[in-house]
Amino acid sequence: MEKTKVIVGLGSCGIAAGANKTYNKIKQLQEAENLDFELKKTSCIGMCFREPLVEIIDETGSYIYGNVDEDTAVDVLEKHVINHEPIKELVVKTDLFDTPDNSFFKDQVKITLRHCGYIDPESIEDYEASNGYEAIKKIADEEISQPDVIDMILRSGLRGRGGGGFPTGMKWKFALNSQSTEKYIICNADEGDPGAFMDRSLLEGDPHAILEGMIIGAYAIGATDGVIYCRAEYPLAIKRLNIAIEQARDRGYLGEHIMGIEGFSFDIYVKEGAGAFVCGEETALIASIEGERGMPRKRPPYPAVSGLWKQPTNINNVETLANIPWIITNGPEAYSKYGTEKSKGTKVFALAGKINNSGLVEVPMGMSIRDIIFKLGGGIPEGKKFKAVQLGGPSGGCIPEYLADTIVDYDSVNATGAIMGSGGMVVMDESTCMVDVAKFFLNFTKEESCGKCTFCRIGTKRMLEILERITEGKGEEGDIGKLEELAYQIKDNSLCGLGQTAPNPVLTTLKYFRDEYTAHIIEKKCPAKVCKALLHYEIIADKCTGCTVCAIKCPVKCISGERKQAHVIDQELCIHCGDCYSRCKFDAITIS
């Protein structure tokens, strides 16, 4: 009989929720009580909203417990591990009985995330035990040629998951056809979209899959060196990658004559990112690796022809690479059976914002946005109305509720004006101001502009200034026209994707929520009651008890009144901070 396993999820999300304490508590108990179970670590399974997660596998099956703090851990150990009585109400996922959270997993198809949350990412044995490095072995054993590997990827229909959606096989083909003795493969792990954490989860949860994907890619295009350009803000990912690289070298998956393939030598190192969003753009990324300021340059030449150190270079995103070993092992057809006509396979999304189940989900291409948000994501908290979803990060756009039946594939999403992007899905409810959202994303791109080209450097700043004016109640007639004019000019005349897509959040919100802009500009009102400068606070005399709390706390002392008498706000002085509103215990303050 196999030993019972206790597995603690130690991804960044878990650790943030206190998983280390939980792990230590379990370990401490195990040692103190001399308990006979195997304590293991794994990474995030995607249920970030239930972290810390602890999985217990005994002879009856797997039980994942959610929100396991130190006390709960003691309970679970005692009842489940020692007494074999699972605490059903704390289980969030199991195949043995239904749990309220089972719907989160029901419609997911885990290819990319196949190992995340299941194996110990710091253990190459775990990876190997789950068919790891089988794909490269298969290539070596069956002597699959470079063009044949590329052909498999082409047939799988895999498209770049970094956002561009360019067919991966085509990219490899270009790189293979570029003649040079030196070639590079780069893994772009500079995930920077606000609200996106797919890559981090993968890097933390399944680093060997990325390495294997790169090794296969290197073989296919004839690369000699690989670089993982990982954002420095992911220390755990970097640590695990370096451990994995060491292990892979030890086992001969990296180095000279890999798997005995004649002339195939390849190694990988991790380069920590420079902390700039634009370094996710491939030419800026290359400049950054070369030690230059991370600024894009005009393409062509594309990196496939002249990339790192002016040599042919192939750049793939983390998620793309994670799919590669699976495709080789299971065959391209197994992959392409998922998805739509032009978008094959599965896609990982990071659910964030106003959603109950924020976390990572992997679904087949073709699922509707509504299903993802409501079936997997559990809908909107506090029963509020679903308003829109921002897809594709700052380069993407807002899709309104009435288009929520749009299915996720590259072309359908593009048709709405948003983009698939890397898979960030930020959900907004009725209390979200769309002008404010546009301002948020534009502020992000403005801050992250590298400053090189005129339109992006100054244009985004000017657009932001107009949005700021609008949300401050200083909008003027004609501002929408100015915004649109600038937006199209910036899209048309920017050097890289950052600038070319920066206006998208503004353009899509203008497209779907124009009336909100008009309300701000003409009526000087923020319908979602978010833009402070446009809010009008008033005390309802009937409800005011004269408790004086608001008057005491008001930072500009603009509320006056006798104790136990109705108070009044001096509208001239009010700075619309909302402090009184949130402090009033008698709902005596209205906002309009």
Add this chain to the structure above:
Amino acid sequence: MTQSLNILLNGKIVSGKPGETILALAERNDVHIPTLCNDPRLDPYSSCYVCVVEVQGYRGLQPACSTKIMEGMKIDTDTPRVRKARKTALDLMVSNHYADCVAPCKETCPAGVDVQGYISLIEKGLYSEAIGLIKEVNPLPAICGRVCVRPCEAACRRNLLGEGNPVGIDYLKRFAADKDIEAAENHYKPEVAPSTGKKVAIIGAGPGGLSSAYFLQQKGHQCDIYEASPQSGGWLRYGIPEYRLPNDIIDKEVEAVTELGTRIFYNKKFGDDVGYAELQERYDSVILSIGSQRGTLIGCEGDDAENVFSGIDFLRNMEMTGQRYDFSKKTVAVVGGGNTAMDCCRTSVRCGAEKVYVIYRRTEKEMPANPIEIHESKLEGVEYLFLTNPTKVNKDENGAVKSITCLKMELGAPDKSGRRRPIPIEGSEFDLEVNYILAAIGQKTTINFLENVNQFSQNGELKANRWGDIDANPATLQTGIPSMFAAGDGVSGPATIIEAIAQAKAASRSCHQFLTNQPIEAEKKEFISRKDNFAKQDPKNYVGRYQEQLRHEMPTLSPDDRANFNEVELGYEDEEITLEETHRCLECGCSAYHTCDLKEYSTQYDAVQGKFEGDFKEYDVDYSHPYIEIDNNKCILCSRCVRICKDVVGANALGLVDRGFETHVAPSMGNSLTETNCESCGMCISACPTGAISENVNFKPGPVKFDTIETIDNIGPEGFEMNLHHKAGYFMQATGRKGDVNKDGNISRQAKFGYNYLNDPSRITKPLLKRNGNFEEITFDQAYNIIAEKIKGVEADENAFFAGARLTNEELYMVQKLARAGAKTNNVNAFHYMGRGIGYGQNAMANVPFDQLQNASKIVIIGSSLNMDHPLVNHMIFNARNRFKVQVELVTTDEECGLDHKVDRIHRIGSYYYFAKAVNYYLLSSGLQNQMFINDRSLEYETYKSNLLAEDFDDLFEKSGVCCIDELAEFAKSFNNEMNGVLVFSEKEVSSNVCLELFNTAIITGKLGKTAQGIVALKEKNNSQGIIDMGACHKVAPGFQPYDDPKVIQKLKMKWGIDDIPTNINSPYKLLKENKLKNIFIFGEDPVACAINKPEVEGWFEKLDFMMVQDYFLTETAQKADLILPASLPFEIGGSFTNTQKYLQKFDAGMESAIEENSPQQLINLMEKLGVNGFANMEEALWEVFTLLPPPADPETRKYQLHSTGRDNYNRQFNHGCDIVNKRFDDEFEAAFEREE
């Protein structure tokens, strides 16, 4: 591969080269695409996005600078979409361009007089040029310098400093104008175009009419002015009293108009004395500049009383009649607060009035009159009744004025003019007893010729507008009659002189368009960036930032001496005071005004600074580097400076800091460029498309439109083409010019920043003879006689001649001929090379042409200061490294040097000489030599080999100081195996024997005479090579031929037509040391100042009987001379230099010589004095050299000689190439950085 691509460019099929960018293709096909970030010297960058074009099938617009053409591409460079994008790019750029193109003074001037420009010229004493600049838009500077209302001074930013007064702009203008008038015959005269045959009648000889005539006459149109009065000037003469504007000043400025050909007919009133029918028949066009002639009375009850006049009638009558009013014992009231009121009250004082009141309804603060006028009038005793308004004139029994009833006022809310409105105070009436009332409250235009004109007009109608002024298009000033234009008060209503001049400029421009059948359009508004568009200028940003300096006030007549009409203001006392006042100018306008690309394109594409209003960046200007000024406010982040510094210079001293909107250029890793690897080469300046990086000059840079001299660098040996920019001989800038040697148009540090000596007023221009220890001017002929006598007075070989490396080939040749043929001595040499061996001679014959450096596979620099001594070669090498990936290695004896951070590998050694020898030994002893090359192309190989191998290798190795044998071996082998290896070294750093051994290395490794391999040997001075080639050396004859060769001597005898040619070969160095010389003649060298062992050199000269020096300045050597000849600058005489690669380059004289008999002429005359047939010109001298040259060797078969050397001979005697020009720059450079520290 396809040899050419078919491209559809703007609908035309053109052929493109593979790899070419759209920008380059367009340029070749004369399609101009604007760009700010592209620099042909650098890789494309694409940041400005001004060069965008439409390419069919591409998403978005494409930057032409970095988009490569492809077969069948369809490109449109000028569509509405493209224009819109370019305009938006420029709109965005200028929305964050917190800078002034022009200073507020010029901006405010109605005529747009370039105040900052003329102050810059006045600073340099260029008064006529200053007047020329003013007269481009204002023909009356002496008049305006006295009586202009000076909106410029009100706008002057000096006011923000709180010193009380703006720059004395008008005082400076007056000073320059008076100087120009004093220059009499030499006063400034504009060019007048050949006659067009067109004639223009101008009505009125006031400022508008005179100005119109001045501008139109220059265009070649005959102008006739019809003036109703008996004299010229209009209100200038008849309205402004003489104590402010003397009539002779008016006469002078009118003369400056009439001398261009304009005629003035007096006493001809339009409509009365001369009718339109006549004008229409005789003239092609008419300009009406009739002025506002009618004064307004007070407009209250009783103003018809006797002795109540309009102020202007009062003033005019006196001027017309020449009779002054007698106001003695009378009381005069002047009503009004403008300048006419001032003229009336001050004139009344001068007419003897006992009491003069000025009655004004507001307070002094609101008075429109010039404050100085108010001040002066008070000094003269005028009494002011402010907040007072006349309501009634009371008559005596004879109907004459007896008193005036006034009402007190108080100030209410501001009115439309911004001034507070006066409101009467009820019941405050009072009476003032007066004898005369002068109303100075306004003028009206009288048009009584409308009927006459319209009666005869064949086309159109002349109208009056609702104010009673002439109706004309406000922009073009064309009236309802197409051939008739109007300017001045007559069209604008009463205004200022400068406004009338501005209108005359516009009207005459339109008139010229009319006369030349062009469409009549007002001048296109150029784009002007203004700080005021962003923020009101705040005194706090000025106070403390600029040095305080109080204004030099205008000296005036003492108030006691003013009972007359003598001019009260006396003008600045002298040039010193004037110069000091120019220093108060804050130079608000941009010195790149005439060259800024951003401004040019912004004008072209109608960019608007306020289109995208918002946040802007404000930076302090960085003056911390003595030669380079960084003004980030003007930066558009094209990064050309950053990139050129990195990719071409290799210094990487500038970088981009911060991100997004905050991005700016800053010194890398330091607060100041002086703390970085900056080499002060100035390449960043050459790359800047705006005025963001500019030269930090010690004079006011203008902006000034330069005159340009195309010449060749006269400091360094590369022989690069360059331009010197000056205004009337004051040099203000040096720039590179693309040429044969200088393919990129770069310029060296020395040339870029070293032109100051050209402005040195101590330049010698006359021969000077020392008498009793003082130099006295003598004539050239006296000088030649003295020299000839001295030469003849001693044994031939007691004379010696020295010719410097700065001289032209022609001069060098003449000096040696003067010595050998004239003085019959072979004692000719250059201190430059004295005592340094013969090894420098042959290097030049096998140099790698500079433009092949980028094709090298490895470049080895031997030395440590190439970047400072030879910046251009440095740039070429590091451009090759950074852009073409050429390996660069450094071999240096220094522990650390300025090249360390730029190269791929460093070999630190102890001795260049032993290192080279050890390498050669190693190669030969290991049998690694390129034997095939040696057999075919070398001479004396065996001798060299046996000599070298006889030496002790261990000893050579040890003395070389190289760390280990492996490094030496690796260096030798890898250089030997290099496909295209180049050795680069300079004579400044290595001895002549090192040169020989490195030459040997190149032979042994078989690299000479081949493409992109061999040596680059750099000489020190612009014409060091010329010294050798022209035979200015006791060992060589012209053509670098051995002087001991009888065949050569024979050739010289034949050519020179003489028999007694000297054949002694004495070393002048030895002769000097042994004091065997009696006379020496030095041309263009300064051995005393440049000596390494100064006492020794001074010792040589002290023993002499006679010493002659030819130089620009009183150098230390010249001070020791008995006779000094003035020297010409190269660009004053033209000629030729031979560069360090033996490339002979001719250049023309670019400006007149400052010296009556120029340097070559002096040599020609001296030769004649000694009985040698001189030359007619320099050309002949060079021609004679050519006839003496040996037949040229075939570069394919030329043999290279190996030289055995015995020891290192680093025996340098002089620094700075022995030239005061180089020394001066080196000293200035060092001092500039010492000051910084």
